[in-house]
Amino acid sequence: MRFVESVEIAADADRVWAVQTDVERWPEWTPSVTSARRLEPGPLTLGATARLAQPRLRPAVWRVTEFDPPRLFVWESDSPGVRSRGEHRLVPLAGGRVRAELVMAQTGPLAGLVGLLAGRTIRRYLRQEADGLRRRCERA
Numbered sequence: 001m002r003f004v005e006s007v008e009i010a011a012d013a014d015r016v017w018a019v020q021t022d023v024e025r026w027p028e029w030t031p032s033v034t035s036a037r038r039l040e041p042g043p044l045t046l047g048a049t050a051r052l053a054q055p056r057l058r059p060a061v062w063r064v065t066e067f068d069p070p071r072l073f074v075w076e077s078d079s080p081g082v083r084s085r086g087e088h089r090l091v092p093l094a095g096g097r098v099r100a101e102l103v104m105a106q107t108g109p110l111a112g113l114v115g116l117l118a119g120r121t122i123r124r125y126l127r128q129e130a131d132g133l134r135r136r137c138e139r140a
Helices: 013-021 023-029 111-138
Strands: 002-009 035-038 049-053 060-068 072-079 082-092 098-107
Touching (some): 013 023, 013 082, 013 098, 060 082, 082 111
Antiparallel strands (some): 002 098, 049 060, 060 072, 072 082
């Protein structure tokens, strides 16, 4: 299963990257995350981990598996029967704007069932994250 959302943001890539990679502050700007805690000190980097709690979903530990600042970070989380992959991509646009592309991809023997049962929630959370990221980055 694969879910995709994108949003154009009137801010430069460095600003959006800084907000997006400050994972512990996500609960301040998106209702899709109720708590986020990094599991090691320092900036987000390849191999970094964080524990996220989201409404109606089980808490999960996410590990950064791809990292290309300020363009992309990907993290993955495993649960029984499903591997979830969250992609956070920034595409520069004209006029100092960026498009943030958010992807949630799930694989594994239970991915179809999870998509069927939680697909609406996943889509809503991606939209909330995209909208919250835009608002946070565009405010003065």
